[in-house]
Amino acid sequence: MRFEAAPDGAKRLHRFGLAIRAQRERKGLTLADMAAAHGYSTSAWSRYENGSPIPPELPAKLDELMETQGMFAVLWDVVKDEMWPDRYRDYMRLEGAAQEIAEYAPYVVPGLLQTPAYARALFVAGHPEWSEDRIEREVEARMGRQARFGGDDRPYLSGVLDEAVIRRIVGGPAVMREQLERLLPLLDTKDSVLSVAPFTRGTRCGLDGPLILLTLPDDGQAAYFEGLVNGQLLEDPNGVRIHRRAYDRLRVESASLEESTALITAAIKELRP
Structure with missing residues (x-):
């Protein structure tokens, strides 16, 4: 699934970074002081002040350090909703609230499971014009x-990865090996279950693109289906139900835990020097 920050969102992030710098200088703090106070590196603080997205827990820490009575928390509530293009904004809002996320990935590792190096390789390959x-x-x-996924309100994650996902080498053998090694512990935990849909299972059940299903706190359902040209967010119960049934069939057709573990482990071994 392709999510790219909207131009207006980038501008707001830049203004958020300027606010951090202004308050830091008002307090007479250096980047090293910021790093010592909260553990992020000086280079990370420099990026935040220059408009890079920030960790979601940072606004509260900024308010505490700068004594700004919730100013950064309020600013971040505005900024984070404007980071994405209109067609993705509603999805991001729903994803942020979802209690369960189910995803079918036919091409690449889902964004919620990607390592930084894997994600970077995808962006470099897909957008050679970017700085x-x-x-x-x-x-x-x-x-x-x-x-x-590191907090108390972590959603439950279910995923089906086509075998092409674990076979397609993104970023080179070392990057791909790291990515696959990250997937292995997530195959079966109290918060996640992943499986591989092997090539040997043949044709998938009518899905020709990535699919994400969201279960919301009020038990509402949403589906995001990405086709060849663009994506579509569905909140209509009938439309979501159709995609939910397609995902359930994929789960049935995918490999068992043991088979999925063996497939990923074999792919890792093939990538070792």
Whole structure:
């Protein structure tokens, strides 16, 4: 699934960074002081002040350090909703609230499971015209989407990966090996279940693109289906139900835990020097 920060969102991030710098200088703090206070590196603080996406827990820490009575938390609520193009904004809002996320990935590792190096390789290959700074901003934005998985409100994640996903080498053998090694522990946990849909299972059940299904706190359902040209967000119960059934068939057709583990492990071994 392709998410790229909107131009207006990038401008707002830049203004957010200027606010950080202004408050830091008002307090007489250096970047090294900021790093010592909260553990992020001086280079990370420099990126944040220059408009890179920030970790979602940072606004509260900024308010505490700068004594700004919630100013940064309020600013971030505005900025984060404007980071994405209109066609993705509603999806991002729903994803941020979802209690369960189910995803079918036929081409590449889902963004919520990507390592920074894997994500960077995808951006470099897909957007050769982008500057290094733009690429780093996009990588940090993608990593920011993963922050919920480290918190108490982490969603339950279910995923089906086509075997092409684990066979397609993105970023070179070392990057791909790191990515696959990250997937292995997530195959079966209390918060996640992943499986591989092997080539040997043949044709998939009518899905020709990535699919994401969201279960919301009020038990509402949403589906995002990406075709060859663009994506479509569905909240209509009938439309979501059709895609949910297609995903359920994919789960049935995919490999068992043991088979999925063996397929990923074999792919890792093939990538070793």
